[in-house]
Amino acid sequence: MTAGQQTLVCRLEAIHDLRIETQPVAEPGPGEVLVRMARGGICGSDLHYFHNGGFGAVRLRQPMILGHEISGYVEAVGPGVEGLRPGLLVAVNPSHPCGHCAACLGGEHQHCTDMRFLGSAARMPHIQGAFRERMVVGAAQCLVMPGDVTPAEAACAEPLAVCLHALAQAGSVAGKRVLVTGSGPIGVLAVAAARLDGAVEILATDVEDAALAVAARMGATRTLNVGQGSAGDASAERGRFDVAFECSGRQSALAFALDSLRPRGTLVQIGLSTEVTLPLSVLVTREIALKGTFRFNTEFDRAGQLIASRQIDVRPMITAAYPLADAVEAFRAASDRSRSCKVQLELTDHG
Numbered sequence: 148m149t150a151g152q153q154t155l156v157c158r159l160e161a162i163h164d165l166r167i168e169t170q171p172v173a174e175p176g177p178g179e180v181l182v183r184m185a186r187g188g189i190c191g192s193d194l195h196y197f198h199n200g201g202f203g204a205v206r207l208r209q210p211m212i213l214g215h216e217i218s219g220y221v222e223a224v225g226p227g228v229e230g231l232r233p234g235l236l237v238a239v240n241p242s243h244p245c246g247h248c249a250a251c252l253g254g255e256h257q258h259c260t261d262m263r264f265l266g267s268a269a270r271m272p273h274i275q276g277a278f279r280e281r282m283v284v285g286a287a288q289c290l291v292m293p294g295d296v297t298p299a300e301a302a303c304a305e306p307l308a309v310c311l312h313a314l315a316q317a318g319s320v321a322g323k324r325v326l327v328t329g330s331g332p333i334g335v336l337a338v339a340a341a342r343l344d345g346a347v348e349i350l351a352t353d354v355e356d357a358a359l360a361v362a363a364r365m366g367a368t369r370t371l372n373v374g375q376g377s378a379g380d381a382s383a384e385r386g387r388f389d390v391a392f393e394c395s396g397r398q399s400a401l402a403f404a405l406d407s408l409r410p411r412g413t414l415v416q417i418g419l420s421t422e423v424t425l426p427l428s429v430l431v432t433r434e435i436a437l438k439g440t441f442r443f444n445t446e447f448d449r450a451g452q453l454i455a456s457r458q459i460d461v462r463p464m465i466t467a468a469y470p471l472a473d474a475v476e477a478f479r480a481a482s483d484r485s486r487s488c489k490v491q492l493e494l495t496d497h498g
């Protein structure tokens with residue numbers, strides 16, 4: 148690493164205006180690590196920024212480097228860093244809570260009021276993301292990935308952490324019947340996490356057969372295409388499930404999930420969208436517990452361990468990878484659910 152080194156970055160200037168630009172790389176300071184990035188997964192939130200300029204009240208108000216599902220190789224360590232050395236593969240935790248607000252002190256770091264989450268426009272100035280060749284991060288944000296796990300798999304630690312956090316909202320699903328609506332990356336990881344936790348039945352739904360095929364490979368015991376004109380019979384599922392994870396944010400999926408739960412079942416809402424109508428009569432008369440879930444708290448390390456040990460094998464969900472220079476093409480592919488589950492960027496040629 149020489150002074151004055153430059154890195155390519157993938158920066159969103161405005162809606163549909165994604166550019167590959169160059170900027171300088173800093174030296175790692177005390178407690179910091181320079182990472183040569185390897186893989187970066189394109190998340191639904193990255194797609195929201197790209198297509199819509201944000202979601203809800205979170206709007207892109209200045210250019211922002213996207214990306215928060217990332218892995219790479221330690222290239223240099225700053226003073227005082229222990230346990231990390233050049234060459235190690237790490238999954239980078241994009242969450243950086245302040246550590247001293249009321250939420251942090253209460254152990255609820257995902258609700259930190261001074262959160263710095265990589266690639267997020269939730270605050271000004273925006274927190275720049277990790278779709279770049281090289282980046283300095285805190286050593287504490289680096290989780291070493293042992294064994295023969297690949298950078299592509301390591302970059303799935305973040306979305307798996309989201310799903311482990313969602314699963315925890317429902318308590319254990321061991322021995323339970325689980326419904327997962329929406330079989331995108333989060334849906335199929337919820338399937339895998341529920342399978343590992345001991346769910347006896349896991350039904351995954353979607354409107355795309357390609358998505359359902361991935362869900363089956365990730366552990367769904369059954370799949371159901373709920374698209375218009377599909378042969379699936381949604382009414383046959385009425386009242387059958389103990390827990391539902393709603394991962395699509397769609398009105399029809401929410402209604403189906405509520406209808407498919409048994410009385411006193413639990414619905415965990417993971418999918419984000421602006422406004423949907425909640426069928427209150429179903430919620431009330433069947434005493435459904437409705438829970439939200441947001442990002443993750445301490446689940447990142449466990450997610451990395453499950454991936455490194457392949458107790459959760461994420462390889463079936465990684466459907467394509469593109470060089471950083473082809474980021475626009477990668478975003479197009481990631482937006483096409485008929486062919487893509489998780490699309491990743493090869494941030495350097497070691498990706």
Ligand SMILES: [Zn+2]
Nearest residue numbers: 190191216306
């Ligand atoms: Zn994400």
Ligand SMILES: [Zn+2]
Nearest residue numbers: 245248251259
């Ligand atoms: Zn905090």
